[in-house]
Amino acid sequence: MPFVGDHLSFTRRRFVQGVAAGSALLGLGLHAAPTRAEQLQARLGPKVLSGTRFDLTYSPLKVNFTGKERFATAINGSVPAPILRWKEGDTVTLKVTNNLAEDASIHWHGIILPSDQDGVPHVSNGFKGIRPGESFTYRFQVQQSGTYWYHSHSGFQEQTGAYGVIVIDPKEPEPFTYDRDYVVMLSDWNDEDPSRIYAKLKKLSDYYNRRERTLSDALADIDKMGWEGFLNARQMWNEMRMSDRDISDVTGYTYTFLMNGVAPADGWLGLFKRGERVRLCFVNGSAMTFFDVRIPGLKMTVVAADGQYIEPVTVDEFRMGVAETYDVIVEPSDDRAYTIFAQAIDRSGYARGTLTPDPALTAEVPEMDPAPILGHMDMGMDMGMDMGMDMGMMGHGMHGMNHGGMKMGHDMSGMQHGGMKQRLPMGSGPAGYGSKRPVVHAPTEYGPHIDMRADAARYRLDDPGIGLRDNGRRVLTYADLRNLGKTPDPREPEREIDLHLTGNMARYMWSINGVKYADAEPIHMKYGERLRINLINDTMMNHPIHLHGMWSDLETGDPDHIPRKHTVIVQPGARISYLVTADAMGGWAYHCHLLYHMAGMFRKVIVS
Amino acid sequence: MKKFKKTLLSLLSLLAMATLNPVAQAAMEDDPTLAKVMINQLEHRYTDGPDPLVLEGEAWIGKDLHKAWFKIDAARVNGKTEELEVQALYSRAVAPFWDLQVGLRQDFRPKPDQTWLALGLKGLAPYWFETDVAAFVSDEGQFVLRGQFEYELLFTQQLILSPEVTFNLYARDDKKRDIGAGLADMQAGLRLRYEFVREFAPYVGVNWNRKFGETAGLARAAGEKADDVQFVIGIRAWF
Ligand SMILES: [Cu+2]
Numbered sequence: 001m002p003f004v005g006d007h008l009s010f011t012r013r014r015f016v017q018g019v020a021a022g023s024a025l026l027g028l029g030l031h032a033a034p035t036r037a038e039q040l041q042a043r044l045g046p047k048v049l050s051g052t053r054f055d056l057t058y059s060p061l062k063v064n065f066t067g068k069e070r071f072a073t074a075i076n077g078s079v080p081a082p083i084l085r086w087k088e089g090d091t092v093t094l095k096v097t098n099n100l101a102e103d104a105s106i107h108w109h110g111i112i113l114p115s116d117q118d119g120v121p122h123v124s125n126g127f128k129g130i131r132p133g134e135s136f137t138y139r140f141q142v143q144q145s146g147t148y149w150y151h152s153h154s155g156f157q158e159q160t161g162a163y164g165v166i167v168i169d170p171k172e173p174e175p176f177t178y179d180r181d182y183v184v185m186l187s188d189w190n191d192e193d194p195s196r197i198y199a200k201l202k203k204l205s206d207y208y209n210r211r212e213r214t215l216s217d218a219l220a221d222i223d224k225m226g227w228e229g230f231l232n233a234r235q236m237w238n239e240m241r242m243s244d245r246d247i248s249d250v251t252g253y254t255y256t257f258l259m260n261g262v263a264p265a266d267g268w269l270g271l272f273k274r275g276e277r278v279r280l281c282f283v284n285g286s287a288m289t290f291f292d293v294r295i296p297g298l299k300m301t302v303v304a305a306d307g308q309y310i311e312p313v314t315v316d317e318f319r320m321g322v323a324e325t326y327d328v329i330v331e332p333s334d335d336r337a338y339t340i341f342a343q344a345i346d347r348s349g350y351a352r353g354t355l356t357p358d359p360a361l362t363a364e365v366p367e368m369d370p371a372p373i374l375g376h377m378d379m380g381m382d383m384g385m386d387m388g389m390d391m392g393m394m395g396h397g398m399h400g401m402n403h404g405g406m407k408m409g410h411d412m413s414g415m416q417h418g419g420m421k422q423r424l425p426m427g428s429g430p431a432g433y434g435s436k437r438p439v440v441h442a443p444t445e446y447g448p449h450i451d452m453r454a455d456a457a458r459y460r461l462d463d464p465g466i467g468l469r470d471n472g473r474r475v476l477t478y479a480d481l482r483n484l485g486k487t488p489d490p491r492e493p494e495r496e497i498d499l500h501l502t503g504n505m506a507r508y509m510w511s512i513n514g515v516k517y518a519d520a521e522p523i524h525m526k527y528g529e530r531l532r533i534n535l536i537n538d539t540m541m542n543h544p545i546h547l548h549g550m551w552s553d554l555e556t557g558d559p560d561h562i563p564r565k566h567t568v569i570v571q572p573g574a575r576i577s578y579l580v581t582a583d584a585m586g587g588w589a590y591h592c593h594l595l596y597h598m599a600g601m602f603r604k605v606i607v608s
Numbered sequence: 609m610k611k612f613k614k615t616l617l618s619l620l621s622l623l624a625m626a627t628l629n630p631v632a633q634a635a636m637e638d639d640p641t642l643a644k645v646m647i648n649q650l651e652h653r654y655t656d657g658p659d660p661l662v663l664e665g666e667a668w669i670g671k672d673l674h675k676a677w678f679k680i681d682a683a684r685v686n687g688k689t690e691e692l693e694v695q696a697l698y699s700r701a702v703a704p705f706w707d708l709q710v711g712l713r714q715d716f717r718p719k720p721d722q723t724w725l726a727l728g729l730k731g732l733a734p735y736w737f738e739t740d741v742a743a744f745v746s747d748e749g750q751f752v753l754r755g756q757f758e759y760e761l762l763f764t765q766q767l768i769l770s771p772e773v774t775f776n777l778y779a780r781d782d783k784k785r786d787i788g789a790g791l792a793d794m795q796a797g798l799r800l801r802y803e804f805v806r807e808f809a810p811y812v813g814v815n816w817n818r819k820f821g822e823t824a825g826l827a828r829a830a831g832e833k834a835d836d837v838q839f840v841i842g843i844r845a846w847f
Binding site: 198199202203204207210211212213214215216238239240241447448449450451504506507508509510516517518599600 | 637638639640642644672673701702703704705706732734735736761762763764765806846
């Protein structure tokens with residue numbers, strides 16, 4: 001990059017790479033040299049706590065990930081927090097003590113439990129947060145197995161270190177085998193105070209975007225497509241006053257991306273013996289960052305999504321929205337080191353780790369892919385084709401899906417259309433296939449708080465997403481997700497709720513159906529009902545939407561094997577649907593899991 | 609007039625408090641009260657005569673859709689304030705990219721003072737033109753239409769060229785202030801800045817002042833130039 005002074009490139013390099021784990025985790029600063037053993041220890045990630053009784057204590061911890069000392073919000077003196085290992089069927093007791101100067105809380109992400117144990121202040125039944133100096137004891141029976149996580153649901157603590165992984169061992173053996181397992185927790189650390197980040201985004205929403213279009217981009221485009229082509233290509237963006245380079249709100253300009261709490265300067269270390277099958281439990285515990293994960297040289301077999309078994313899919317790469325989890329199995333057969341490479345969606349940095357039979361071996365770190373650029377489809381724009389038909393799965397609508405190189409993963413030809421329709425509520429669609437209702441924008445979606453509406457929002461289940469399309473690798477998509485067992489609740493939905501994810505990027509305001517949380521009525525669900533939620537993304541950002549307390553049964557096109565998720569990515573300008581069985585009484589949080597979107601893009605759900 | 613100054617001072621101190629303490633307000637509140645101070649231009653202009661030091665700035669305090677907004681335009685020559693214009697406005701979002709602004713404008717210099725009612729529309733026009741169009745009615749019955757437009761051209765993420773233009777249209781002659789009715793003056797600028805960080809950028813540029821019609825005639829009669837190109841050097845900053 002011309003014109004970029006040394007000052008900036010140095011700063012950038014430092015943020016992106018961070019400092020060596022030895023000094024970071026031990027809080028020693030740059031100049032005190034840790035011993036080799038300490039260095040190695042610091043690269044192994046957080047420790048594991050197992051059993052049925054846990055004492056977790058919040059306290060400030062001095063850390064150094066970037067060369068600057070900062071205070072993190074640590075649990076048991078660790079960032080990330082300790083890995084909790086539970087067993088399905090056990091009743092766990094977790095005493096959480098708050099030694100911070102402000103209120104704290106812990107939410108057990110993706111865990112099915114009573115509302116009063118869910119840990120969201122003023123949303124979960126009777127829970128008001130944990131005051132400084134006080135403790136709260138959570139107690140519930142573990143009814144599931146797999147990989148989940150826990151984090152604070154108070155203030156911005158999730159950004160400053162209050163997150164950890166939960167692995168629940170199943171009662172019955174897993175439907176796959178492995179010789180050892182590792183947790184891989186991805187997160188985004190920053191030295192700035194999170195409230196300052198939020199304030200900066202409100203004052204200048206592209207503050208952290210250091211990849212805006214420049215004159216040389218324009219000249220290159222003119223060269224390629226001529227003046228007319230250039231003006232046409234720019235027209236929509238210029239009229240909408242939006243940037244096609246707007247991928248992440250907060251970027252590697254301030255973030256240092258961590259893998260198991262280790263900065264990329266040396267990276268997390270996972271050891272294996274040659275020929276072993278290794279299960280990697282990936283969790284995206286970031287505040288704001290989507291990661292694209294791959295291990296060059298290894299195929300990954302995805303065996304679980306959001307803790308739930310799926311039919312194994314072998315891929316080269318997968319995207320993790322904030323708060324999603326994936327379990328993969330790898331079989332490193334060579335006696336060499338491999339890099340676990342997790343690049344941020346906007347390619348402003350990466351987290352990395354090394355999987356190796358010998359700590360002395362190193363593996364090559366790949367170059368990051370080019371930064372993605374948004375297209376018209378990502379803005380939910382009609383591309384001049386018959387896109388009105390929704391899911392494109394019922395007969396003729398299929399044409400819509402074929403456009404742009406995206407085909408549904410499954411063969412629909414065997415479907416019995418006639419028989420199915422009779423069981424459906426008006427205007428809906430059968431379970432497993434998404435809604436057939438047209439996209440309609442509510443009157444509340446018009447005004448100074450909303451900058452776009454995706455009129456041609458389509459189901460894009462087998463679209464791997466911005467930056468991953470046609471990259472030559474086999475990338476996991478939602479269309480690949482099929483529950484390993486039968487659909488747990490095969491009922492047809494009795495009703496549908498449309499939720500539009502809305503906002504104004506420039507003003508940095510976020511809402512649902514144009515109404516922010518502070519002004520919104522709760523969403524009511526009838527206990528025991530089966531309903532469909534249609535999410536329509538009327539923004540240019542990916543939003544990971546998380547429903548507490550109940551599963552989001554994602555409609556990926558196979559009614560018999562509907563996968564269960566707790567967090568669902570809604571791609572920009574797209575729609576997606578899932579079914580919910582309202583089998584958990586009480587108050588539940590329902591929100592976008594991007595930390596700086598959450599305050600507005602949030603709803604309380606009440607099941608009664 | 610004293611009252612106006614007092615109100616302005618207390619509002620400005622509130623603004624200072626809010627900008628210095630952003631942590632306390634933004635604790636996960638969806639729409640915290642925030643404040644921003646912008647020095648758009650603080651520059652030295654090189655002229656044939658004594659060189660003016662010019663400040664053009666803005667500040668706001670408020671929430672997503674409602675803000676108190678302040679604007680200042682000042683010029684000092686030889687240690688003396690020759691131009692000072694201050695606006696205090698209520699700013700309300702009326703469209704995704706537009707704010708409606710109403711309030712008072714006070715011209716302290718040149719003398720005599722003049723008080724105006726202000727009504728403006730500020731925002732981002734299609735094709736990325738930063739726009740501020742306002743109408744002013746003074747206590748002397750004068751009516752002014754002012755337009756300001758700015759564009760940004762990125763050579764790199766840090767090296768940015770910004771052309772801008774400002775004009776003033778007057779409804780009637782104002783002999784006291786050497787102004788004639790119609791398009792009175794226009795200022796066009798071209799500034800090249802380097803953003804060391806987002807908040808701080810020094811720049812160099814040129815500034816072209818041009819007076820028109822009756823106003824130009826009055827300037828010439830007073831021995832001033834109606835057309836002047838200046839080299840400028842300055843800083844742009846916000847927090
Ligand atoms: Cu969001």
